[in-house]
Amino acid sequence: MRIHTDYFLTQMGRQWGWVVFRGLIALVFAALAFMVPASELDTLTPIWGAYAVADGFLALLMAYQVRESNRPWWSLALVGISGICAGLVIFGLPGATTLGLPSLVATWSLAMGVFQIVAALRMRKSIAGEWRMILSGALAVLFGLLMFVLPSGTALTAVWLIAGYAIVFGVLVVAFGLRLRSVVN
Template structure:
């Protein structure tokens, strides 16, 4: 006999979140594309990478913001905060790409750290959901580690190393988001069955 989630034991908002699994999938795909672009153009300057990342952060932040505003449950504020953080960091990268590349790389690091902390909080809150929290928690841990690495090590490493670090992070993060979306889709199918 198949284990089915007990609807009354679900954390509030998870059923509405599972209905929006496509947003999570799109975030994952965009992150993977960004990471692959960083590797396809190894001679890409850090300033250009920051511009490409800025566009990604704005799009990713917009997805999180739309879900936070339109979602259900009492945890919407986390998505709104993650969305606003991504949009502001992305806009900073787009409007000031050449003025202080190191500062913008630091913004990427802080953004990854903040997103990671909120993903860990999310994973802890939804840990009994039997859906996808461990993937979100894992992506949160990855984001925190990468964010700290970028913030603490941006000065001694070369430009190419930073590009590869950010590209690798984006690919792994995108894969984890895609897997989480697939888990949410399966969870939604079980809820509607």
């Protein structure tokens, strides 16, 4: 089925503020993560859990706002669900997830990246500049793979990788949101 470009662009463009807010949440998380001492990975765990839930909620909100049959909303919903689930795991098993935070973040990042790439590919006929969303999804996948492959010998390495990724992701999502804003103006 074909997507009616005018409807979809209007709906996504109306949500540009939420997209920008989602990117800003990632940047706030990154700033908080850089302020956490390297030896305090257990302090970062609930902060990341809150970030994952907030990011998931915002993605679900966007999916809800653009929903309509035959519209590319389901992949945004999957991004949201994966974030909320990861955050709930953090809060449900706080002691166990501190040790497994890098693996949990890697798994979440891989899932979110794949779903985000799918969402961007489904939007490519509706909006120019979707490459920002594809790039942020690709970076999420790359980041997830790095978190699995690189030895997490120190907490500092994990914290800096997670915070660095959040900065890049946040900047790309803000840029995509601002691009959406220009569609409705």
